[in-house]
Amino acid sequence: MSTYLDYLDENALPLMWCPGCGDGTILKALLGAFATLGLKRENTVVVTGIGCWGKADDYIRTNAIHGTHGRALAVATGVKAFRPGLTVVALMGDGDCATIGGNHFIHAARRNIGVTAIVANNLNYGMTGGQFSGTTPVGSRTSTSPFGHTENPFDLCRLAEAAGANFVARTTAYHFKQMGQLMVEALQEPGFSLVEVVSPCPTYFGRFNKQGSASEMWRSLKERARAVGPGGTEAPAEAGSLEAPPDDGPDAPILTGRLVSRHKPSFAERYAAVQATAARAGEGAEPDAR
């Protein structure tokens, strides 16, 4: 029986993240999900972009590509499209995924490519000093919105659902057990899957917005979570019925759990059929119609 330690590069410790950050907890949940599924290190590829959570590959002993800012899903798409048998995981923050990489995010979901996106959403750019991102709530103070943020945030789960992802889930860094379970489900999804993990950034977002100490931020995640679906306190979510967060303030509830689960054919399934058709037609044969 393997454990998360089988996937952790202990030589790379200590973790680089700030005290009170959620990234270490998310990393442990992810590696625990790898262990639960007994993933082979050689058949697993972790792709990261740039940002605090984008440094997670430094601690992971699977194959990995640490690429460019926002492009993790595009790199991961290349890996998965060419070798559909591999387990491909993209680790991104809200800046990476929802902001600079937003186009790749919606198209990966639309394409239903079999990549699992684990998005650590801490509502701001931690690595570069706490500027606003595509998920920063209206009114929030950040390094680049000193008078309060004026733009609306994305709801990443609703975005992924509308774009066509097969599996969409949200959890928080506080909900370690739920997080691990959702990651296990996501990693088994043949199509595109998203696990959004709402995570605290006490160094910047919390401090700029007077959200108290790190432990107060973690307590807030605990209290604001509203689990939907089986075992949750809220009604099960159906595809298309996701409720938006009522508002974006620090007290807004966070809907957690498996929000979307559907079974449209994945990119790999459909492309394998194309390959079979083309092979039967023979090399050089032209399609019936252009």
Next chain:
Amino acid sequence: MARTAFLQGNEAVLEGALAAGARFYAGYPITPSSEIAELASWRLPGLGGVFIQMEDEIASMAALVGAAMAGAKAFTATSGPGFSLMQENIGLAVMVEAPCVVINVMRSGPSTGLATKPAQADIMQARWGTHGDHPAVALVPSSVSECFSLTVAAFNLAERLRTPVFVLSDEILGHMRERADIPDTEALEIWDRPRPAGDPADYRPYRPGPDGVPPLGTFGGPYVFHVTSSMHDERGVSANDAKTAAASVARLVGKVSRNAQWLPRPEVVRSGGGGEGGTGAGRPVLIVAFGSSARAARQTMLDHPDHPLTLFRPRTLWPFPEAELSALVDGHAAVVVAEMNTGQLVGEIERITAGRRAVGLAWRSDGEIITPEEIWAAVRRTLGGDGR
């Protein structure tokens, strides 16, 4: 079996890619390169390969890097605006040492420019487009046959050097149909990336082999490895110290220059008793031209058979075949560069000529092909006096 075919350059590029073993294409449609994407979408799936049309050229280039690490010979085709978007992830491919090929069917710019008309104005972007110190390898076909052969060469170089390689075609070559010699696939020299051997636990993805190029594992194979866009040590782990950075950059740049013998050599054509000891009337002139411009330069030579003219036509534009050109300079009275831009290569030629001879320029940047007459006018202008 070797065959003669009537093809357009874009078709020949695709045939060359398949012959070289390409099995992954990620791209975004753009004039005048789109035929390459269309043909890839027809031909690759039946070969067990993958064609994927990405959301933009940024994603296309990123996907090449992912597929290359998963074992693919991967390529894309684009034109100026798309080539601009690819630049960041070309740097990623350079840094993680992902073998891949980028075909740029050059068109007139800047920006959207003249989208259906030719130019040769992306040559400095090919050399310096991505940020930071880096090597660049760019091949420049001048015929449909070379669209085939230099695409094969581009894949071989990408694999052997573990670096992105550019094929700089242009709208004329891409869409022009002419007789092309397509060699027997079995007769082609095909190279694959160096592969690791030995205990997977000892594999270091950035420990160079004897030629400066590190063996590359394959995701899904026995060698588990980590690559990163950040400065890194032999293990592929981030390392920020100056010593590692200096050694890494030196090796990245050096692995191309130290293996320059792998690069396609220039063609040198003489006419009118041209060059040293020329018997023709007039002082000998060395014309430097590549791609479509070189075809116009050949016509200049045919139009003026009595004047000693030498055409130096690089097949590899970057790194420029500096020694070969330099050796020819002293045997000529003047040097003329012909290019379809306002003068990008000429600066490089002036540097190599180093003041030994006057360097003239025939240029055009209006979306029309440069003419033999314009090149001849530049020859006479550069010679000065009576132009003989």
